[in-house]
Amino acid sequence: MTELVRNQRMPRMKIGPLVSAGLVLGVGLGGFFDGILLHQILQWHNMLSSVVPPTNLVAMKYNMIWDGLFHAAVWTACGVGIALLFRAGRRSDAVWSGRLLAGSMLAGWGLFNLVEGTIDHFVLGLHHVHPGAGQFAWDVGFVAIAGAGFILLGYAFARSSRARRPKLVSVPAPVPAPAGRPAFTGPRMATITES
Amino acid sequence: VQGDHVVRALVLTAASAACPDCPPVRDARALVLGDTFWTNALWMVLPFIAIALVLWLAHRIVQIYERSTP
Numbered sequence: 474m475t476e477l478v479r480n481q482r483m484p485r486m487k488i489g490p491l492v493s494a495g496l497v498l499g500v501g502l503g504g505f506f507d508g509i510l511l512h513q514i515l516q517w518h519n520m521l522s523s524v525v526p527p528t529n530l531v532a533m534k535y536n537m538i539w540d541g542l543f544h545a546a547v548w549t550a551c552g553v554g555i556a557l558l559f560r561a562g563r564r565s566d567a568v569w570s571g572r573l574l575a576g577s578m579l580a581g582w583g584l585f586n587l588v589e590g591t592i593d594h595f596v597l598g599l600h601h602v603h604p605g606a607g608q609f610a611w612d613v614g615f616v617a618i619a620g621a622g623f624i625l626l627g628y629a630f631a632r633s634s635r636a637r638r639p640k641l642v643s644v645p646a647p648v649p650a651p652a653g654r655p656a657f658t659g660p661r662m663a664t665i666t667e668s
Numbered sequence: 669v670q671g672d673h674v675v676r677a678l679v680l681t682a683a684s685a686a687c688p689d690c691p692p693v694r695d696a697r698a699l700v701l702g703d704t705f706w707t708n709a710l711w712m713v714l715p716f717i718a719i720a721l722v723l724w725l726a727h728r729i730v731q732i733y734e735r736s737t738p
Contacts, residue, residue, distance in 0.1 A: 487734070489727070489730055489731075489734075493723070493727065496723055497723070500716075500719055520712060521708060524708075525699075530692045531692045531695045531696050531699065532696075534692055534693055534695075534696035534697075535696045535699050535700055537696075538696060538697070538700045539700065539708065539712065542709070542712060543712060546712065546713060546716055550716065584719060584722065584723075585715070585719065588715045588718050588719050588722070589715040592714055592715045592718060593711075593715060597711050597714070599711055599712075
């Protein structure tokens with residue numbers, strides 16, 4: 474019943490759809506990590522804590538509102554990431570790899586930290602990672618380790634998945650339709666073997 | 669004195685947590701929606717705009733690379 478087609482190259486598989494989804498999801502989840510851990514649990518800073526320091530109740534609430542708007546923005550990024558992931562899952566020419574997705578998400582998280590850290594901490598001075606003594610070192614460390622470091626780590630992790638891309642494919646022969654029923658014309662099951 | 673601080677902090681926390689329309693909240697809301705609202709909003713979304721630009725550029729580069737390779 475099963476006809477094996479050996480030594481046949483897969484049609485060109487694209488990593489773009491999964492990488493895009495992973496990057497955008499990483500941006501959104503990375504933003505949530507920042508907001509939840511640094512803004513709320515540790516309370517090291519808030520969105521505009523260097524503009525309006527949260528030293529009284531009104532200023533705290535002011536920063537809380539801006540934190541909420543920041544969370545709304547990263548929630549939107551997560552929504553876009555899920556939509557992109559769903560779209561990638563429906564494409565037959567998209568690579569589907571957990572390692573590639575995880576690496577892309579880590580790189581997206583790093584991209585968020587790098588860009589947000591550079592713009593908000595250095596250019597605009599809206600807030601600092603850990604205000605007070607040594608805040609410049611904290612800001613530099615954040616951008617270097619949690620920014621560039623995560624991007625490189627994510628890239629390395631995503632690249633390691635490329636060695637596992639399928640090269641051989643065995644395609645079962647189409648199943649003949651039972652008498653009196655129309656032939657199945659949907660997508661065929663394919664067993665992918667790794668080289 | 670130490671205990672007094674704790675009690676005051678708890679009262680403050682309770683007051684801030686359970687007053688959807690008390691004066692501090694109204695003041696904070698007015699401050700947020702004041703003259704600086706759009707400037708702050710732009711500052712807040714600026715990193716996201718920059719990230720979107722970076723991702724769009726990367727996407728275009730990958731597309732061009734994929735088209736140019738056989």
